[in-house]
Amino acid sequence: MSRRFRRRYPLAALSVTLLLTASALALAFMAQAPTVSPAASDDAMPSGTAAATDVASADVSPGTVLIGAGDICTMTNIANARLTAGLLEAEPAARVFTLGDNSNETGTAAQYADCYGATWGAVKDRTSPVIGNHDQYTAHGAAYYAYFGAAAGPSRKAYYSYDLDFDWHVIVLNAICDEVGGCGSGSAEETWLRADLASSAGKHVIAMWHVPEFSSGGHGSTGVYRVWWDDLYAAHAEMVLSGHDHDYERFARQSPAGEADPAGIRQFVVGTGGASHTPFVTIRANSEVRNASTFGVLRLTLRAQGYAWQFMPVTGGKFGDSGSSATHS
Secondary structure, X not given: OOHHHHHHOHHHHHHHHHHHHHHHHHHHHHHHOOOOOOOOOOOOOOOOOOOOOOOOOOOOOOOEEEEEEOOXXXXXXXXXXXXXXXXXXXXXXXXXXXXXXXXXOOOOHHHHHHHHOOOXXXXXXXXXXXXXXXXXXXXXXXXXXXXXXXHHOOOOOOOEEEEEOOOEEEEEOOOOHHHOOOOOOOOHHHXXXXXXXXXXXXXXXXXXXXXXXXXXXXXXXOXXXXXXXXXXXXXXXOEEEEOOOOOEEEEOOEOOOOOEOOOOEEEEEEOOOOOOOOXXXXXXXXEEEEEOOOOEEEEEEEOOOEEEEEEEEOOOOOOOEXXXXXXXX
């Protein structure tokens, strides 16, 4: 700005000077301010591209890999299950889990042979399954037990547990309570759960069952499995994995009452194995990331003092989620 301009138009010169000064201050503030990612929502994330990160774990060792999803195969949508199966085949050293409704039709022997067997059956020898309601529509799950054999746990119970490297312990439960004489306090299954937790004290615990206790999907939060959450919370469990709602949802650590709690349990809903998608209905407290349009699997890297998660979409899928956390101990 020239001196002649300032002398002839003093007010205009002052306005320009103030504008330039304000702009410079704003730029300086933006350069120093931290970047904050927007909170995830079902509106932002249904086909989103954002990846969310939680508290980073100090443990960055390779770890052992656990990978899978639920709500997997229907004959009319078998191509989707083939795509998610391909993600599992690309991880030959990983232990595979399912989260129920492996046959998302009526659980017949033919459906297991022609749908699940023709897709995820490629990794059957390293799969630890969870039973779902659709798996038990026919003959109380007879085809499920016949297909998976000893890997399914005791016949007509479908609850069991197994250990992984780095002191991780996985508990598989049957959420279809009518099939096992109830799930409440003092039931055979809940008594077994408490005994299993006691025998695995000091280990990092993951529990899996089909119907989620907390969900923003169409089936909603149930309250049915509160006693399991109470038992797991008392044992300082790390994660609960479920399916049933055909979407992906990650919750912050929370208490059995659904209150945010850094000492709580992180829940994942991973009903994205290929059957179909269903929309979110009521967004629950502590829900951090949601997606209802992308098929894929959850990949967990389990380490001695922490874990990392990654939602891996099928080819063409644009949504992803990843993060890591220290364990409770």
